[in-house]
Amino acid sequence: MSAKSTKRKVAILGGGPSGLFMFKRLVESGLKNLEIEIFERKAHLGSGMPYSPEGAEIEHITNVSDNEIPVIFNSIEDWIKIAPKETLEKFDIDSAKFNEYKVLPRLFFGEYLSAQFELLIKQAESKSIVTKVHLNTTITDVVDNRKIKKVSVQINEKEELLFDEIIICIGHNWPKKYEGKIPNYFDSPYPPKKLASRCNYPIALKGSSLTAVDAIRTLARNNGSFTHKADGTYSFKLDAKSDKFKIMMHSRNGLLPAIRFHLEDSHLGKDSTLSKTQIQKTIKENGGFISLDFVFEKNFKDQFKEKEPKFYERIKDMNLETFVNAMMDYREKLPPFDLFKKEYAEAEKSIEKRESIYWKEVLAVLSFAMNYPAKYLPAEDMQRLQKVLMPLISIVIAFVPQSSCRDLMALHDAGVLDIVSVGDDSTVEPDPKGGATYHYEDENGKQIAKSYKMFVDCVGQPHLSFEDFPFPGLIDNGTISPARLQFKDVKKGKEAFDEKNKLVEKDSKGGYSLRVPGITINDYFQVIDENGNANDRIYILAVPYIGGYNPDYSGIDFSEAASEQVIKKLTA
């Protein structure tokens, strides 16, 4: 056999942040005879969706700072010492004044990620790892060939290449339902360029989290201007031509997201959560399940015993439901923008003193720590997780950076930004002439139907279903399967089934399961086939397609942690 044919060929499909972390892991793996091919739809590597013009304009910022980003090749602080001058000038970055605790313009972060890719490619070269980069190349299908133990990857609907292993890192996908068919109806605010126009009318946003903040930053700057005065005040003034411009956010509970505070180290606490060995032991002892209450006790409440005994006293007798209710009650007591201002002051103090707000940090850790056990939760606990914990996590985990907070407060003070609570049953009716009508019940039980000339759906990346999977070859051959969770309590499963819950299925052994979004994966992010077998050749790190078994979208954190699991298996 020639030396060439003994090469282990690994393909990374998608060259965004997850592809970058995967590449780093491979380069550092020590694997011999490696040949890596990277396929990227766009003309450059690294920036992916959020850090390129597909997801950002100059006004958009990251929600993490250098000190929270795992080192890829070098830190941002080190990289800016060698970064092109034009790049630093373009983003007004002064290397002498760089502060590792500050968030960054997303497009600048994208440039950093691209540069990291280039540096890693050089490192690979020095280790005799062959790297082939295919830019402007879209993967259109993937087929697993069990007989020859290779994966066939189709490029631009034509050429097919064979690999020993592939890692799917194709990332974000924002399906369009009405956008393009209905004027001024947007299924997402991305790319934000499409919102950069004069809008002399009220606009409805669905959602109030970071995705809404992205839309607000772009819309506001195209219809008015912000002024920073010497006395420290920050205000917004509408352009004369936009005097009817107004943004109304619609959210289920009328709450604004939490504000970024000082985070010493985003990994803080992650090591003190349950280890995989402990989790596996519990699963074995509990008939293949881990309970949400157990994870809540061990990964959340127990963390406060030593570090925050006062907070522990307050919550020690609470279960998940009572804890979430207490937190929500506290937040709901004040009008949303008053609470926002109060939390802003609290966060400023935390930043000034460089002290974290511990319980918020631990909640973020809990959300992260839910990922691994999620696929072992009984279906009834997953329903509780989705219904009870996720609404709180989505508020507390989406930390709004300070400069975005100042924008929101200035816009609210100028009377052009507000939020309304629409409950769980609101609907949005697209208007064929443009925009949409929002239907909901107000706090007094009155039915409201309000029309807007523009509507932007800002709920964030949707969890995509099995049927949305972009590579039909993997569906048709049964290489991938829909993610399901078994009901532990058969009675509860039967009840849900009898209530005609479309997501509940009955199996041949009389058990019941709940369909959760996306495809089935194991702990190593390998795809699982219809018969429950893990595939040794195909791995997936694209979060929209694995949302059921991996319910938390921690971005850069996720890319780092998940790529570590993949490399463990590849090097085993």
Ligand SMILES: Cc1cc2nc3c(=O)[nH]c(=O)nc-3n(C[C@H](O)[C@H](O)[C@H](O)COP(=O)(O)OP(=O)(O)OC[C@H]3O[C@@H](n4cnc5c(N)ncnc54)[C@H](O)[C@@H]3O)c2cc1C
């Ligand atoms: C608006 C927004 C802002 C965010 N901000 C932050 C933040 O500040 N901090 C943080 O930690 N996380 C943030 N996130 C989370 C985010 O998920 C990750 O940071 C990151 O984008 C995940 O990288 P990825 O490579 O998995 O996906 P993506 O960034 O989507 O990258 C996927 C790559 O694959 C390519 N691709 C897709 N399909 C194909 C195909 N068929 N063939 C070839 N190539 C393909 C795409 O062109 C892209 O380059 C943000 C997310 C969004 C949506």
